[in-house]
Amino acid sequence: MLIAGIDMGGTNIDGVIIRNGSLHKAVKHQVNHDDVLHSILACLQDLLRDVDEGNLERINLSTTVCTNAIVEDKVSQVGLILQQGPGLQWQFDRMGDYLRYLSGSVDHRGKLVRSIDKEELEQVRQEFSDSPIEAIAVVSKFSPRNPTVEEQVHQLFADAYEHITLGNSISGRLNFPRRVETSYLNAATYKTFNAFADHMRKALSEKQIKAPVYILKADGGTIDLEGAAAKPVETILSGPAASCMGMRALLSPDNSDSCLLDVGGTTTDIFFLVDGVPVFEPQGIEIDRRKTLVRAIYSVSIGLGGDSHVRFVEGDLQIGPERLGNAVAFGGEEITPTDALVYLGAMEGQYPDKSHQALKRVAGQEGIMPGELALTIVAKMCSMIKNRIGDSLRKINSSPVYTIKELLEDRVVKPGSIGIIGGSAKALAPYLEESLSLPVNCPEYFAVANAIGAALAKPTVEINLFADTEREIMSISELGVYEKIDKNFDLAEAKRIALAKTREAGRALGLDEIQSEAEIVEAGSFNMVHGYLGADKNIRVKAQIKPGLLTGDR
Amino acid sequence: MQAKNTLGLILFPAFDWAISPTHPEREERLLYTQDQLLEEGIEDVEGIEFHNPAIALDKDINRVHFCYPDAKTLLTESHYIASGGVMKAFDLVLGGTTDKSFALVRPPGHHAQRVVYGDRGFCIANIEAVGLEYARQKYGDMRVAIVDTDCHHGDGTQDIYWNDPDTLFISFHQDGSTLYPGTGFVDELGGPGAYGCNINIPLPPNTGDQGFQYVLEHTVLTILSEYKPDLIINSAGQDNHYTDPLTNMNFSAQGYAALNHSLNPDIGVLEGGYSIQGALPYVNTGIVLAMAGLDYSGVYEPDYHLGKWKQSDKVTKQVEEIAEAVYQLWQKRKELGARKFGGQKSVKRQRRVYYDTAGIMESQVQEFKVCRNCPGVNSIISQNDQGAKIMGITVPRQACPSCQREGYRLFSEANKAHYNQIYLQDQSKDQYQVRIPTRR
Numbered sequence: 001m002l003i004a005g006i007d008m009g010g011t012n013i014d015g016v017i018i019r020n021g022s023l024h025k026a027v028k029h030q031v032n033h034d035d036v037l038h039s040i041l042a043c044l045q046d047l048l049r050d051v052d053e054g055n056l057e058r059i060n061l062s063t064t065v066c067t068n069a070i071v072e073d074k075v076s077q078v079g080l081i082l083q084q085g086p087g088l089q090w091q092f093d094r095m096g097d098y099l100r101y102l103s104g105s106v107d108h109r110g111k112l113v114r115s116i117d118k119e120e121l122e123q124v125r126q127e128f129s130d131s132p133i134e135a136i137a138v139v140s141k142f143s144p145r146n147p148t149v150e151e152q153v154h155q156l157f158a159d160a161y162e163h164i165t166l167g168n169s170i171s172g173r174l175n176f177p178r179r180v181e182t183s184y185l186n187a188a189t190y191k192t193f194n195a196f197a198d199h200m201r202k203a204l205s206e207k208q209i210k211a212p213v214y215i216l217k218a219d220g221g222t223i224d225l226e227g228a229a230a231k232p233v234e235t236i237l238s239g240p241a242a243s244c245m246g247m248r249a250l251l252s253p254d255n256s257d258s259c260l261l262d263v264g265g266t267t268t269d270i271f272f273l274v275d276g277v278p279v280f281e282p283q284g285i286e287i288d289r290r291k292t293l294v295r296a297i298y299s300v301s302i303g304l305g306g307d308s309h310v311r312f313v314e315g316d317l318q319i320g321p322e323r324l325g326n327a328v329a330f331g332g333e334e335i336t337p338t339d340a341l342v343y344l345g346a347m348e349g350q351y352p353d354k355s356h357q358a359l360k361r362v363a364g365q366e367g368i369m370p371g372e373l374a375l376t377i378v379a380k381m382c383s384m385i386k387n388r389i390g391d392s393l394r395k396i397n398s399s400p401v402y403t404i405k406e407l408l409e410d411r412v413v414k415p416g417s418i419g420i421i422g423g424s425a426k427a428l429a430p431y432l433e434e435s436l437s438l439p440v441n442c443p444e445y446f447a448v449a450n451a452i453g454a455a456l457a458k459p460t461v462e463i464n465l466f467a468d469t470e471r472e473i474m475s476i477s478e479l480g481v482y483e484k485i486d487k488n489f490d491l492a493e494a495k496r497i498a499l500a501k502t503r504e505a506g507r508a509l510g511l512d513e514i515q516s517e518a519e520i521v522e523a524g525s526f527n528m529v530h531g532y533l534g535a536d537k538n539i540r541v542k543a544q545i546k547p548g549l550l551t552g553d554r
Numbered sequence: 555m556q557a558k559n560t561l562g563l564i565l566f567p568a569f570d571w572a573i574s575p576t577h578p579e580r581e582e583r584l585l586y587t588q589d590q591l592l593e594e595g596i597e598d599v600e601g602i603e604f605h606n607p608a609i610a611l612d613k614d615i616n617r618v619h620f621c622y623p624d625a626k627t628l629l630t631e632s633h634y635i636a637s638g639g640v641m642k643a644f645d646l647v648l649g650g651t652t653d654k655s656f657a658l659v660r661p662p663g664h665h666a667q668r669v670v671y672g673d674r675g676f677c678i679a680n681i682e683a684v685g686l687e688y689a690r691q692k693y694g695d696m697r698v699a700i701v702d703t704d705c706h707h708g709d710g711t712q713d714i715y716w717n718d719p720d721t722l723f724i725s726f727h728q729d730g731s732t733l734y735p736g737t738g739f740v741d742e743l744g745g746p747g748a749y750g751c752n753i754n755i756p757l758p759p760n761t762g763d764q765g766f767q768y769v770l771e772h773t774v775l776t777i778l779s780e781y782k783p784d785l786i787i788n789s790a791g792q793d794n795h796y797t798d799p800l801t802n803m804n805f806s807a808q809g810y811a812a813l814n815h816s817l818n819p820d821i822g823v824l825e826g827g828y829s830i831q832g833a834l835p836y837v838n839t840g841i842v843l844a845m846a847g848l849d850y851s852g853v854y855e856p857d858y859h860l861g862k863w864k865q866s867d868k869v870t871k872q873v874e875e876i877a878e879a880v881y882q883l884w885q886k887r888k889e890l891g892a893r894k895f896g897g898q899k900s901v902k903r904q905r906r907v908y909y910d911t912a913g914i915m916e917s918q919v920q921e922f923k924v925c926r927n928c929p930g931v932n933s934i935i936s937q938n939d940q941g942a943k944i945m946g947i948t949v950p951r952q953a954c955p956s957c958q959r960e961g962y963r964l965f966s967e968a969n970k971a972h973y974n975q976i977y978l979q980d981q982s983k984d985q986y987q988v989r990i991p992t993r994r
Contacts, residue, residue: 087839088594089852090555105856108589108835113856142593177595283597291598400604402588403570404631407606524569526582535576538585 002055003550004047004211005455006040007062007242007448013039014451015047021551025051026448036065037199045207053209058510062216062242062454065196066189066235070288075188076134079161081124082180083116083140083149090177094290095184098133100124102140102149110145110471116152125156137187139167141176144477145466163190169231171284171293172464172477178284182292186233193232197225212510214459218285218296220245220278220547221460224509233294236287239450240299241547243421244271244278246453249549250443251419259389259415261432262449263422265307266323270300270389272396274413277546282399295462297547300392304384306338306424310377312366317380329355335362338424340377343370346427378428382435389415389436421446456549459509461518463543465498470528470536476501491525491539498523498543506545518545557601558847562646562655564639565591566607571632571660573911578800578828579661579676587658590835591842602846603652607639607659610684614641616986617691618683618714620934620946620977621670624988625679628670633679636661640685643821647785648693654845656790656822657681658838664702664789664825665735667713669936669946672912675706675735675826682789682823683714686721691984695720695951699783701774701817702726703766703810704791704825705801707738711789712752717745717922717929718950722753722781724774726766728794728801729756734910740880743887745903745922746895747929747950750887753777755880758872759802762865763809765873766794770813773877777884788819792827792837796863797855800828804863807833811840811850819845832857898924915939927954931961946977953982965989 003018008031017025027046032039040061048056069075079098084090085105092099102121104114128136136157140149147168154164165187167179200213214222216238228235240262247260255276262269272279278297285296303321310319311334319337326332329342329349335358342349343359356370363373396413418440420429425442433440443449467474467489474485474494479501499518506516522542527535567584574580596602614637615625622628639659646655663682665675672678682700690696700715702708702725715721730738744752755769778786792798794805814822822841827834836855843850865873883890895901900923907916918936925931929950937943945968949961958980965978970991978987 086836086852086854086856087590088555088596088599088843089849090595107856108586108593109831111856174589174593175595175598176593177598398606400565400606402565402567404568404635405570407566407609407635408631524581526569526585527575527580528582529576529578529580538582 001057002051003057003455004044004059005451005453006043006059007239007450007454008036008039008064009239009450013043014448015043016448016451016455017047017051018452018455023445023452026451028448033068036063037196037203040200041203048209056209056211058211059213060216060222060454060457061213062238062450063235064239066193066232067237067287069189069192070185070236074192076191077132078184078187079128079131079133079136080180080184081136081138081153084176085113085141087141090180092180098128098131100127104149106140106142106146106149108142108145110142110468110473112146112148116149121153121156129160133161135163135165135187135190136161137165137167137183139176139180139183142174143168143179144172144174144464144475147477147482163187165190168477169480172466172475173293175283175293178291178293181290182233182284182294185236185287185290185292186231189232193235194229197229200225216242216454216457217460218294219280219460220297220457222457223459227509233292236294237285237296240269240271241297241457242450242453243269244297244299244453245457245547245549246449246451247271247419247421247443248273249452249456250421250446250449251441253417253419257413257415258417258419261385261418261420261422263420263425263428264305265423266303266305267301268304268385270302270385270392271297272392272413272415279396279413298396300388302384302388304381306422307332307336310335310337310340312362315366317376319377319380319384327355328358335359337377337381340374341424341427343374344378346430347424378431379435381428382432385432386435417441419443421449456551458515458548458550459506459511459545460547461502461505461509461545463498463502463505465494465539465541465543467494467539468536479505487536489539490537491523494525494539494541495520495523498541502543502545511545515548515550516545518543555599555848557599559653559845560601560603561842561846562603562605562643562652563596563842564605564607564642564655564657564659566635566639566659568632568635568660571630573661573673573676583660583828583830584658584834586831586835587838590839594839596842599846599848602842605642605646607635607657608642608645610634610637610641610679613986614684614688615679616979617687617981617984618668618680619666619670620668620944620979622942622944622975628672629678632661635659636663637679637681637684640681640823641688643823644685644689647820648689654820654822656842656845658824660824662791662825664704664708664711664791665706666710667907669907669916669918669934669944671914671916671938671940671942672909674710674907674909674911676911677710680710680714682711682787685823686787687981690951696784697782698722698785698787699724699778699781700787700789701819702789702791702825703794703813704789704827705793705798705803706734706791706826707754708789708825709735709737712738712742715748716752717747717932719748719751719929720952722751722777722783724753724755724777726755726757726769728803729758732759733801740876740883743883743890745932746891746898746901746924747922749891749894750884753880753884755876757803757876758869760804760865760869761873762804762863762869763806763812765865765869766805766809766813767816768873769877770816773881775816776881785821786817786819788814788817788822789825790814790822790841791825792833793829795827795829795833795837797829797832798827804865806858806863807836807840807853807855808850808858810837811844811853814841814844815850895924900924923957923960925954925957928952928957931957931964933964942974943972944975944977945973946979949978949980949982951981958982
């Protein structure tokens, strides 16, 4: 069976065909950002040349359609309707010109404190009706506990708008300001992404390609094209996830803690695996200075790469964060870490003589030997990476826990090895190994690691189940589940349902029985005691299908 | 959103610990507080950081308490963690990580006295005192004011700092004649080494926002400006709230936030408060915002209507009288102290202490040496109705050489035959010893 994986980067679009788990074919094209679809189709066409399309199982795509729309502010006008209620009053700016607040509120238990004012809402509807609004987003505080307010707004606006994002559908996790930002972005990218998806479907059907299309998410998982079209915000910033998943596929790390580095020309991305699974951002990813609830692999990017600008400022060696151009060894003007590695014989350059001369010149200005300069540059680069890894680990290891068990266990993430890809990876590896006192592994083929990562990423699902036996309700916001339960509903039942629903969602995304194995991430049941009337239960269960590789993790 | 004051939050709800499944001090207690703080997006406010608690060691407990038979037997992991949470709160502020900190931990601690046989008022370890004494050993001596805004008298904290002139303890609470633990009257002013540094402001039932703010402005802030503490701690119990099931006061989230704003404490510590749905989420959010210097005017309870909880004129008058009486005592503390203790070499204090949660009755005699050079070495002889009898000797942090020697002499000369255990708490050298006599 064949899987096509396509990764869109800033300059290149890479494609791979994976055949029975091994790399069969790889292509590289330039991206035309003005016509993303065309770039993808050209890449796909190239990929599928001489390949039997009938054997194509799926097409996995990491796309920048939504990311670019957001960063370049080419998004739809959104009518944003918020019910903020009592509490901290966030100022939501950068949400376009159509932001309205509703009165009324829901409390932390999901009890309706005061319902919305119908007249007030009707007034909003009229104001919006004569405007260029293309989509609506409605978010109320505590909507994952009670979506009534959002549903009421939906009912009133459904006829007039093609798309309405309801905050409760975004995530079952509580964070009103992030839910607002995420819902806004979802509504704002809806039209762009759906236009892209329509064209994609049409083009594929014209080419008689029947394989389903999946879109890579920032959490290293995929979502089918239909799912992505309904929740386009899920497709933002999938680039780092492609890189992380690609490294996982190439390095096949064991189930221990490790650190993955993608050393590019301008930046170095750092990821961590705990027990072999990527560490996530605690709340969600940030895009264009907006904090979202979009689940994402934790990645740290530093302005340090093979082409970073190297110079002395008052005798102090500085590297990056800017890149002035190629290394001298590859036709540039100013020396870079790559030139240092070329001087040390760790890698080969196109113009080694020019590179050596440039390095000697800088060394002469600073009154040191060129060999010493080269070593100093590489050592500095290693120590910058080392420090950043240390900072990130401190952050990860101090993330809050809420149970005595977790606090006493004190699970400390401590990488036992480093994986590295990128242009200068192989050359840098031995130096990094010495600096970090850890084994550093560099895979053979990493030029198309991101496309491999995209190709092999499997669908992921995360759900938050909430049940309240006093109110006799159970909800799974992510799946739109709101059901009545009886008083005897308990944690065991909640876990069973959470696992079943997660698996079911996984199967719907095309996972087989083994791949759709779900796990409980958090589970708690709290006695709610009122007087002597006995206790009800407040139950919370988080379940997931964690990110992994379609070929199975070795 | 940017906090004006950087604030470290130690939110540790201990979701796997309860005194018993239906006890007010159960897993659910901080659940809705956490929900509220998460939903408000507090984690995303620039300048507010979440931290895990530290875990206190036995030494941290023994610095403050005489635990019988020992700390390990009496405390659960949750007590070590709640204490450690407050230690972390001190580290954050005194180590310069954040301007302020707030430990939202459980169980509370302000009913835990120097001697501990078991649980009193849901408290075993006095978490503020454990944190403060840890901080004094680590960062050096400092003058500290603890303002206890729990509805119950902070009798444990009062007992621990009874004779410490460097710790000003001020407790606002519902009048002890109407509520547990039945102490905290205005004439409980402290031992001979610290007379006047223990201040009780018993308030009549149904005191509302107006009354608390009056007491704060009229009495507490004035006293604080004269005492000039290096650090202010707010023991932020939340059971003065109008929805609290165990008390009879009419304080609101707005009132708590405004009080915290005016008091401007460096460190907040959650104490009691068992209206876990109706009060805690709102009061805690209000305090967090007030401490961070953010606008808390939007924080109010679903059933909060202006005027509904307004206090009566009668209560207002009573509150004003008490506030004035307390201030008068504060002003006259030196002459009152001289009159009370003048010419005495030592002062004895006899008390009975009931452990409501554990069901133990204790009787004790404390003896404070009156010393011109320091607060004075002091001792406790205590026995309980379960057959335990102990002696505890405290050499205070500020002890003079003579009181230090005296402490060790008392410890070595105590008649072994009389006690199950003899303790030496040498706070001046940060050394803690126990003698367990062989069976009589």
